[in-house]
Amino acid sequence: MSDSGLLAALYESIGVQPHGLRGQVDVARIEVHHNRVLGVHLVPGLEVDATERENGIEAKILVTEGTLIEKPIQVCFGMIPPDGLQQIVLEVEIEPRARAAIVAHCVFPNARQIRHEMDAMLTIGEGAQYAYLERHIHGADGGVVVVPRSKVQVGEGARYQTDFELIRGRVGEIDIDLEVTGQAHSVSEVTARISGAGDDRVSIRETARLVGQYARGVLTSNIALRDSARAVVYNTLVASAAYARGHVDCKEIVQDNAVAKAVPIVEVNHPKAHVTHEAAIGSVNSKQLETLMSRGLNEDQAVDLIIQGLLGGPSSIAAPESSLREIQV
Amino acid sequence: MNILQLKDVTLDLGGKRILNHLSLDVREGHIHALIGPNGAGKSTTANVIMGLSGYNDFEGDVLFQGESLRGLSVDQRARRGITLAWQEPARFEGLSVRAFIRAAAKDKSDDKIREALDQVGLEPGKYIDRAVDKTLSGGERKRVELASILAMEPKLVLMDEPDSGIDVEALDRIFQALKIFKQKQATVLAITHSLAVLRQAEHALLLCCGRMVDKGSVDRIAYYFEKKCVPCDHLDPVVRLAEDANVG
Ligand SMILES: Nc1ncnc2c1ncn2[C@@H]1O[C@H](COP(=O)(O)OP(=O)(O)OP(=O)(O)O)[C@@H](O)[C@H]1O
Ligand SMILES: [Mg+2]
Numbered sequence: 275m276s277d278s279g280l281l282a283a284l285y286e287s288i289g290v291q292p293h294g295l296r297g298q299v300d301v302a303r304i305e306v307h308h309n310r311v312l313g314v315h316l317v318p319g320l321e322v323d324a325t326e327r328e329n330g331i332e333a334k335i336l337v338t339e340g341t342l343i344e345k346p347i348q349v350c351f352g353m354i355p356p357d358g359l360q361q362i363v364l365e366v367e368i369e370p371r372a373r374a375a376i377v378a379h380c381v382f383p384n385a386r387q388i389r390h391e392m393d394a395m396l397t398i399g400e401g402a403q404y405a406y407l408e409r410h411i412h413g414a415d416g417g418v419v420v421v422p423r424s425k426v427q428v429g430e431g432a433r434y435q436t437d438f439e440l441i442r443g444r445v446g447e448i449d450i451d452l453e454v455t456g457q458a459h460s461v462s463e464v465t466a467r468i469s470g471a472g473d474d475r476v477s478i479r480e481t482a483r484l485v486g487q488y489a490r491g492v493l494t495s496n497i498a499l500r501d502s503a504r505a506v507v508y509n510t511l512v513a514s515a516a517y518a519r520g521h522v523d524c525k526e527i528v529q530d531n532a533v534a535k536a537v538p539i540v541e542v543n544h545p546k547a548h549v550t551h552e553a554a555i556g557s558v559n560s561k562q563l564e565t566l567m568s569r570g571l572n573e574d575q576a577v578d579l580i581i582q583g584l585l586g587g588p589s590s591i592a593a594p595e596s597s598l599r600e601i602q603v
Numbered sequence: 604m605n606i607l608q609l610k611d612v613t614l615d616l617g618g619k620r621i622l623n624h625l626s627l628d629v630r631e632g633h634i635h636a637l638i639g640p641n642g643a644g645k646s647t648t649a650n651v652i653m654g655l656s657g658y659n660d661f662e663g664d665v666l667f668q669g670e671s672l673r674g675l676s677v678d679q680r681a682r683r684g685i686t687l688a689w690q691e692p693a694r695f696e697g698l699s700v701r702a703f704i705r706a707a708a709k710d711k712s713d714d715k716i717r718e719a720l721d722q723v724g725l726e727p728g729k730y731i732d733r734a735v736d737k738t739l740s741g742g743e744r745k746r747v748e749l750a751s752i753l754a755m756e757p758k759l760v761l762m763d764e765p766d767s768g769i770d771v772e773a774l775d776r777i778f779q780a781l782k783i784f785k786q787k788q789a790t791v792l793a794i795t796h797s798l799a800v801l802r803q804a805e806h807a808l809l810l811c812c813g814r815m816v817d818k819g820s821v822d823r824i825a826y827y828f829e830k831k832c833v834p835c836d837h838l839d840p841v842v843r844l845a846e847d848a849n850v851g
Contacts, residue, residue, distance in 0.1 A: 496696065525696060561693040564655050565748075567677040568687045569707030569755055576678075579706055583698025583734070 275354065280307045284352045287383040287411050295348060302347040306331055308360055317343060319372070330361035330391075335376075339369035339399070346405075347374060352381030353388055356417070362392045370399035370429070380410045385417040385446065394424040398432040398460075405435040412443030416472060419447045426454040428462050430486065438466040441585045445474035445503070452479070458486030458515070465494040467585045470503035470532070481510040484518035484547070491520045498581045499532035510539040513547035522551035527558055527581055606631035606759055606790045607652065612663035614651060614813075621647050622661065623813035629759070634781055634791045636801045636821065638828060639810035645794040646690055648810065649761040652792075653687040654680050667759070684758030688765060690794075692748040695735045700747055703735045708754035719750040722783060724776035741768040749780055760784055762793040766800050778803055798828055 275283070284307060285292040295301060296313075302320050305313040309331055311324045319341025324333040337343060353360055368374055382388050398404045412418050420440075428434045438450065445468060456462045462482055470476050476499075482491035493509045511520040526534035538551040558577050566576035607629035614622040621644050629635055637645050650658040652665055654677050665672045672680055686707075695703065704716045717727035723746040733739060735747055745768060752760055765777050781803050784791050793800055801807060807824035809817040817824060 559693070560656060561689070562695055564653075564677050565689065565693045566706060568653055568681050568685075569751060570678060570681040570686075571706055572678050573676075575706075579698065579702065580695060583695050583702065586697045586699070 277307075277310065277312050280310075280354055281305055281312045283354045283383075284350050284379075284381050287352070287381045288350070288379045298345070301345045302343065304333070304335075304347070304349045306349075306351045306362070308353050308355075308358060317345075317347075319343060320347065320374070327361065327363075329359045330363070332363040334365040335367070337368045337372040337374045337402075337404075339372060341369075341372045341374070343372075343374040346377045346407075349376055349378040350381065351378065351390070351392075352383075353390075354384060356384045356386035356388070358388055360388070360390045362390075362394075364392065364394040366394065366396040366404075368396075368398045368402040368404045368432075371401045372399065373403040375405040376407070378406065378408045380408060380420070382418045383411065383413050383443070385413050386415070387417055389419045390421070392422040392424075394422070396424060396426040396434075398426070398428045398434050400429040401431045402429065403433040405433075405437075407437045407439065410438075410440040410442070412440070412446060414443060416444035416446035416474060418445075419449075420445075421449050422451070424452045424454075426452070426462070428454060428456045428460040428489075430457045431459045432457070433461045435463045436465065438468075439585075441467060441469040444472055445470045445476060447475045449477045450479065453481045453483075454491070455483045455485055456489035456491055456518075459488045460486060460490070462489075462491040463494075464492070465496070467496045468505070469498045469581070469585055470505060471500040472503065473501070474499075474503040476503070476505035476507075478505070478507045478509070480508075482512070482520060484511070484513045484520055485515055486518070487515045488517045488519075489513075489515060490518070492523065493521075494523045495525070495536075496584045497524075497526045497534065498529075498585055499526065499534055500529045502531045502533075504533045506535040506537070508537045508539070509551075510541070511549050511551070512541040512543070513549050514543045516544055516546040518544065518547040518549075520547075520549040522549070522553075524551075524553040524555070525584060526553075526555040527584060528556055529577070604631045605629060606668060607792070608666040609648070609652075610664045610666065612648075612651060612661050612665065614647065614658065614661035616647070616657070621813050622651065624663070625810075625813060625815055626663075627808055627815055627818070629790060629792055630806065631790055632785070632788045633806060634785060634804045635793065635806045635808060636804035636824070637792055637794045637808045637810060638796070638801060638824065639816070643810045644813040645810055646763050647813075649687055649763050649792070649794060652761055653677060653685065655687075681757075685761070686752055686755060686757040686759070687761040688745070688748050688752055688763060690763035690767065691741070692744045694737055694739075694744065698735050699731070700733050700735055700750075701731045703747065704751045704754050707751040709756045710754070715754055716750075719754040720747075722753050722776070722780060723747070723750045724773055725750065742770060742773060745769060746773060746776065749777065753780060753783060756787060757789060759790045759792070762791060764794055764796065766795060766797045774799065798825065801825055801828060 303315040321336040524536040
């Protein structure tokens with residue numbers, strides 16, 4: 275398939291008109307198919323250095339000091355063929371006081387046996403703001419193994435928001451590993467929203483270390499499972515400075531023969547730090563269910579709506595017209 | 604005509620008698636207030652009528668438009684035109700106000716959803732995209748729930764303490780909602796501890812210890828209210844009234 279054919283196929287799976295997006299000069303884009311960089315469009319203050327490797331790409335994304343990139347940078351990583359390996363090595367640096375958001379679509383619509391690995395190192399500079407939405411679009415049969423690994427340094431007074439979404443198509447197997455370290459007065463918000471069915475397997479391992487005074491961090495996992503899907507969530511929050519505040523929140527709705535497990539670890543090693551955790555795992559909340567049923571929805575419709583809400587999430591990052599001003603951490 | 608009748612309803616929960624041979628009639632198209640002290644069984648009565656889980660194992664019968672509701676699920680009752688506004692409305696993580704109201708609405712257009720929000724005094728532009736979760740205050744959540752019920756256009760609305768957690772200004776909106784229900788010939792059974800809400804009703808029912816202690820005009824029941832009929836010691840209210848009069 276030609277590059278333009280691949281690009282069209284990727285965008286079609288996302289439900290976006292490529293020429294519509296490509297016509298917007300103020301929207302930065304990075305388009306990658308397997309190990310081919312199909313397109314890069316930059317805006318002032320954004321530098322991208324991408325190298326093609328045997329099974330993927332290595333890229334550095336830099337937002338220079340003080341730059342405000344108004345519109346979210348649109349990134350697309352995908353594979354149209356049913357089989358293959360895609361390895362993405364990514365270095366992201368948001369320099370001090372810069373502000374940027376990325377909406378990344380990871381698209382594997384025909385997957386039969388695909389492995390997608392992502393190794394990311396992120397540095398969010400002092401007073402910078404960075405929001406990242408990773409939206410996965412998979413085919414109906416699973417057949418994807420997704421292994422994202424990230425290490426994130428959130429500088430003093432910086433804000434970091436990341437939102438992982440896998441609600442369209444089957445999960446296959448996913449194994450998320452993320453570690454974030456927050457300096458003084460930083461805010462880190464890590465969210466995962468995943469819907470599993472069939473024999474999907476979900477594993478989430480997220481750690482936030484709040485090492486600076488007044489650092490704040492929230493780890494949120496919202497997961498819905500059907501059939502014989504399984505999920506396990508290990509969320510660890512460590513607060514080790516005065517007035518550091520953290521919260522771990524795990525909600526898993528389980529239907530049919532699905533199995534969910536959550537292991538929150540909260541650790542405090544400063545007398546003035548404070549962390550909390552909340553986990554709700556099981557069937558749909560009966561009060562929510564009966565409220566919607568008392569408005570005329572049958573049980574299945576009510577369950578669907580509740581799950582839709584749970585997984586719909588806060589993603590203000592996703593709206594094409596959304597600017598950073600609207601992104602609240 | 605009575606749209607709803609409870610006939611000799613007796614319900615035990617946790618080994619305790621909560622409703623005790625309770626009978627009551629609700630007149631079609633009228634606003635009723637159900638009052639009584641904490642623990643009297645008011646919410647339980649509403650839950651039995653709505654058919655919530657855990658409230659279906661009772662003696663006696665509940666008739667809606669002359670037919671027994673026994674064996675009907677919550678949504679079947681809702682589709683017949685019955686709904687309930689909870690004393691403490693549920694929170695829905697991530698579910699938008701728009702989606703929540705639309706789910707209930709008869710006319711699912713955005714205009715109708717906005718109109719319903721407007722009717723409860725919540726500025727549609729500000730609220731329609733918010734989530735019905737912990738980021739809404741308790742009072743806001745109650746008003747969003749009421750908006751969803753206005754949009755649903757039910758025949759019988761059970762309102763469990765519509766005024767609790769509602770500020771003075773918003774209380775007017777609740778009263779307006781009652782007027783809208785009335786205009787649409789809907790029937791309202793409003794549970795309340797507020798004299799102001801009681802005064803909006805056309806009929807009042809006084810419940811104590813799971814029994815109907817008295818019913819009739821609002822003025823008559825308001826008399827108990829002002830006399831702080833708590834606890835009633837299961838005394839015949841008419842006797843009590845007479846005793847009060849003698850003492851006074
Ligand atoms: N599931 C239950 N198991 C045991 N007791 C219950 C249960 N539900 C309610 N009760 C008891 O039934 C009684 C009536 O409760 P209900 O909630 O109907 O009171 P209420 O009149 O609505 O009071 P309030 O004004 O405080 O809202 C209370 O004593 C309550 O503790
Ligand atoms: Mg009550």
